[in-house]
Amino acid sequence: MGNLPHFQLFIDGVWTEGSASQVMTSQNPATGQGWATFACAAPSDVELAIAAAKRVLDDPEWRDMTQTQRGKLLYRLADLVAENAKRLGELETTDSGKLLAETSAQTGYVADYYRYYAGLADKIEGTVLPIDKPDMHVFTSREPIGVVAAIVPWNAQMFLTATKLGPALAAGCSVVLKASEIAPAPMLEFAKLIEQAGFPSGVVSVITGDAENCAIPLTRHPDVDRIAFTGGPETARHVVRNSAENFAVTSLELGGKSPILVFEDADMDGAANGLIAGNFGASGQSCVAGTRGLVHRSILGPLVERIAEKASAIRLGDPLQPETHVGPLCTAAQVRKIEETLSKARGQGATIHFGGNAADRPGNYMNPTLVECASPATETLKIEMFGPVMSLLPFDTEEEAIALANSTPYGLGSGVFTQNLARAHRVSKRVRAGICWVNTYRAISPIAPFGGFNQSGYGREAGVEAILDYTRTKTTWISTAQEPMANPFIMR
Template structure:
């Protein structure tokens, strides 16, 4: 492809460089499907250089010898730069992915707090002195950096899903090769500029992008990668696991979801309706925690359905750069194709389109806010992760039935429920097989709270104080404190 005036190079070992294969790709603006930026793509030689540089900084120089407190100070600097440049980064991300500018800017500002959280965590990673069962031994543990990390980030929330990997990895003392999605990588190249400005040593972080064959596969199978942190689809994750057999890299997998949202008969309907809309039409439904399986008690189903429909009529669909817009375009035309196929099959199965259900004609990847009423739990829209603004609405009679429907999924990332019964809230939340449960709210995040799922939603836990330990290895040190020499060398002590 042709290089555009707005062109990004790869950031490897502190230098901006073209890809070794000469491959160039373009990013199309989802609002009009016109190319707005181009970028170089990495090949095997580029990956070899990035990994070699990342390994080198772990073995010598400042990154090897600096204290954990020093690493924290660099992360604090980066956090301030991200916050100061949130408007610019947000604008780039909106052009790249179609996400609302109002959200990309506010989310980028909040992402700075993820870096601050782990900056403060950097010098709080403690080992332990063990109460060992041998009186002549002093034994303690330390946490050492796991090594070179390959962090692979999708297009739908670049800055957030980068922070949950990059911040703890750097705080732990690792080096990172950040692989941005080839669909929308430009915001992460802007992040690389800020890392350079913050003063991170060359080679500590490289930012690359490219297709699966030339970039992702060589990176995840590279023999010198120690951990792979991946957010994306289940099928891609299976390939990553296969690739990691070449390097025995530990893996963090944060995958897809088809989250249930249960509305009980005693729920505040206004609050529930807002939660449903936030969980499905926020970010145009392009969220791995989209609460797209709405499970409603039959006694309130009619009233809630009417309220959702009324609220949806006032949703402003349009240019994501405008502040008054509520629903922007989908990132790719492929998503619209998947949605249309899934809705068609659902209608054939007996599903009923209550509102929406169509692509909005004209330029851009716009799809109507949609609600499908599902008479049974076998309707296709209840099964497929569509990554679009589509609610699947199904009714239940008893609590046990709601839980059964909620758990009828191969995924297990997010979940939610609305009820004013505190006992029920605790009881049902413990029965739902998901890594996250929001009660009387939805789609809230924090650097303090672990984020991750069960089943085919993966097994990573990103954010929270435990996540930094994923980027370390525990080392056990034994010291003989006796003056006596070792005894029989052929008997284990």
């Protein structure tokens, strides 16, 4: 183990092993072997990171920096991310099993998120109010919300970090970023770019560790003003309970069981590609995975054949190789969960058209799987499995399709495939989800906000409105009267 790459914590501008000197080993999902070690934060390290974040808010170097200057730092960070996209992608792939073709391309695109918020940094404006008192000049201004605890999972971590860090820094906040202890290497490496970009010490600290020693002390700390969390609903419930200790403004981007509705007039190739993208893309390890394929009964058979034909060309293999389409799952536990869920589905009458089992090779590989479900109660339609499993269920009418789409406690992503423009508008409006893709799937942009309904969370990331969530509104009243207050005992 002594020859493995090692990653340290980045706290208040200092690289450290942490006060407890606790070290964990990260597993390469493609081999099942340890490939790197990383330091873990103890509660005292969390305390140091938050103290630094609180201190720097009153440090003139950050506090008095103009919004335009903050934007220039973000532009510099964006350039560094783009320059190091391949290196960061390789680390993310080795650590999490996601395809290098996606991690490197996504990291390169993430630079545009930092550029987007760099451009917005000096466009956070207040308003002069047309107040109903002629001797008053009243205006609003937006100030940084304060110390932000940003918590990201192991999947799409460069992207999910940018959607939090970009607006937070543009608004003038300070951030303690917690990476997942499952695959933290790319985030700890990313901290080097924050340092190189020239942000003052303490503005951003990057830590990782388990729930008891890291996540809980972070989210319940009294000096944390804002929590931005992406993860699972069960963990989110703990985060919300912890936030009761500090009343931190909280946003939650959670998972889901996103529906993809395919109508009888849909382009078959487009629909098949959309379902494959929504289920086998990123090996199914996506919060917006379209794992509930709802298909008009008249085209279910032909669509299954089209998907099976396309799936036969899918290459399962080493995620570092450019020809690979589906790589390993991040953890062995995911493979076991999927196999258990598929076993229950078979018992409920589901038909497995292809796949249905773990691949016979080293690592955490699951064969791409297509399940035709016998009823809406089929287990694969209810459980978020985070793997390459597509479930299809037939419907007969538009009303039934909408009802099935909304028969879930979640509401993050959704898709509609139809060539009828009126239907596209009608159905996308009625599906209860924060995102609806029509005749496409898994498209993102820094300009477009995303987030969920119901148990998929609340709050929005990306887009203009996200930056406002990292500010507080201040209202300033200035009396222009020449005479003093007439009666101090009467509210004006």
